[in-house]
Amino acid sequence: MPYPHRFSVAPMMDWTTSTCRQFHRLFTSNALLYTEMVTTGAIIHGGAERFLRYDDSEHPLALQLGGSDAKELGHCAKLANDWGYDEVNLNAGCPSDRVQNGMIGAILMGHSRLVADAIAAMRDASDVPVTIKHRLGIDDLDSYEFLRDFVGTVAEAGCNTFIVHARKAILKGLSPKENRDIPPLDYQRVKRLKQEMPHLNIILNGGLKDHQHCLSLLADGIDGVMMGREAYQNPWLLQQVDALYYDRKPPVSEQAELVDRYLQWIQQGCRSGTPLKHLARHGLGLFQGQPGAKRYRRLLSEGMHHSVAGPELMQLALSQISLRQGNDESPNLLTESITTA
Numbered sequence: 220m221p222y223p224h225r226f227s228v229a230p231m232m233d234w235t236t237s238t239c240r241q242f243h244r245l246f247t248s249n250a251l252l253y254t255e256m257v258t259t260g261a262i263i264h265g266g267a268e269r270f271l272r273y274d275d276s277e278h279p280l281a282l283q284l285g286g287s288d289a290k291e292l293g294h295c296a297k298l299a300n301d302w303g304y305d306e307v308n309l310n311a312g313c314p315s316d317r318v319q320n321g322m323i324g325a326i327l328m329g330h331s332r333l334v335a336d337a338i339a340a341m342r343d344a345s346d347v348p349v350t351i352k353h354r355l356g357i358d359d360l361d362s363y364e365f366l367r368d369f370v371g372t373v374a375e376a377g378c379n380t381f382i383v384h385a386r387k388a389i390l391k392g393l394s395p396k397e398n399r400d401i402p403p404l405d406y407q408r409v410k411r412l413k414q415e416m417p418h419l420n421i422i423l424n425g426g427l428k429d430h431q432h433c434l435s436l437l438a439d440g441i442d443g444v445m446m447g448r449e450a451y452q453n454p455w456l457l458q459q460v461d462a463l464y465y466d467r468k469p470p471v472s473e474q475a476e477l478v479d480r481y482l483q484w485i486q487q488g489c490r491s492g493t494p495l496k497h498l499a500r501h502g503l504g505l506f507q508g509q510p511g512a513k514r515y516r517r518l519l520s521e522g523m524h525h526s527v528a529g530p531e532l533m534q535l536a537l538s539q540i541s542l543r544q545g546n547d548e549s550p551n552l553l554t555e556s557i558t559t560a
Contacts, residue, residue, distance in 0.1 A: 222380070222420040222442040225464040226433070227251035228457070229424055229447035230283040230308070230352070238493065239451070239501045240277040245480050246457035249465040251279050256310045258323065259286035259295045271302045281306035283352070284341075285313070287322040287333060293340035300345040307345055309337060311353035314388040314398040325388035328357045331369045335376035342377045352382040352424070355408055361387040363408055370412060370419070380420040382445055383409045399448075406436070413440050430456070430463055437464075452504040474542040481505075482537065486530045496523040499533060506540050514539035 228235065228243060230253035240252045257270050262284075273280060282299045284307060286292045292309065299307040311334060313324030327334050334351070341349045351373060356365050370381055386402040393401060404426045413421040424445035427433055433444040450456055458477070461469040471477040481502065488498045499519050506512040518536040522528050 222422075224251040224279070224306075224422075225437060225443045226460050227281075227382075227422070227443065227445045228253065228450050229445050230254060230256055230281075230310075231447060231451060232256060234451050234501075236497070236501075237273050237277065238488070238497050240280065241274050241484065242481075242498070242501045243450075243454065243457055244276050245470060245477060245484065246454060247460040248470055249279075249467060250457065250460045251281060251306070252277055253281045253283050253308065256283045256285045256313060258321070259284060259288065259291040260321075262295050262298065263291060267298050267302070271298060271304075273302075278303075279305040281308050281350070283308045283310050285310045285321075285323040287327060287330075287337060289333075289337045289340035292337045293344040296341035296349065297344040300347050304347060306348045306350055307341060308382070309334070309341065309349070309351045311351055312384050312388065313395070314354075314357075314390055314393070315395045325354050325357050326390060328353055328369055328388075329360060331372040334369075335372050338373055338378045339376040348380060349378060350380040350382060351378055352384065354384050354386060354388045355405060356387040357390055358387075363411065366408065366412060367415065370416065374416070374419060379418070380422065381412075382422040382424055383412065385409050385423055385425040410436075410439055410441065413442070430459055434463065451501070453507050454502065454505055455507075478537055478540075478542065482530065482533060485533045489529050494526075495528040495530070495532065499523045510541040511539035 228250055232255050235253055235255050243250070243252060262270050271282070282304045284292060284295050286295070296307045310324055311327040315324065338349060338351065353369070355361060385404050385406050385408065386398070388398050389402060406423065409421060409423050413419070420442045422443040422445055423436055423441050424447065427444055427446045428449045433446065436444055446456070458469055458471065461467045471480060485495070485498050489495055500523070503516050503519060506515055515536045518532065518539065522532045
């Protein structure tokens, strides 16, 4: 059976919150969405309700866990199962010093047996798929053979889906931001991994910015693609996902329709007590390159942090935008649309 999640949005700390995922669902019903990484300690000691709650609209939804203790990961995987997540994922790719000190993230690639034991415990505790996200390697452990052996060891524990960020991580000397840019991408190594291990689901992550490139990777045999910052900073890209990757109709086809749904979502969120800043920040990049986009961003950036900011500010910001209708590249001023919302 083909891997069902051909397109996913990467887990990103401070970005892929529940409100962000609800916002992304305005564009795509089928992309697999991920939580931010949540550590096992946060869930166990901070409370499952606080860290695991989500809105039903977010499905299909994966929980990404950070940790290395097999017992704790198994416990949290069971909670993910009980809470109704569609997948639980182990983070073996984050390079930050803070998580390294807790044996979390990319440092785990140097301990494949430990990872295999953790994956086995998670699978034993959960009925939903257990996956792993990792790098090509770490520091000097960055040969293809190292990658192949790491994946092989973890696969023996029953994991069959590997999300590969196609860069190695440099654990000493580079910041997390630098680790997203400085180590070179190597897509060929990921393709080779799929060729030599065809029975595994291999998902490619790292540096993906457009659908043409993503679809070419799928045509080359990769099972799925995971887009990160580009999807967040230019969310209108997500509107094409359902048609291109799943042969299904998207939730919206016109920008004016999207804006109506967006404003309704903002109004509903504010009525339920969510501050505007938590809702609006995810849509700052929505109208990239369109007339009025800078005024839209400026109004929101300057005003959404005020305690009294509400849907009226969003209406004002949206009124600055000239929308495109279908294939018509001529602008259509939005004022009439939002005044009736």
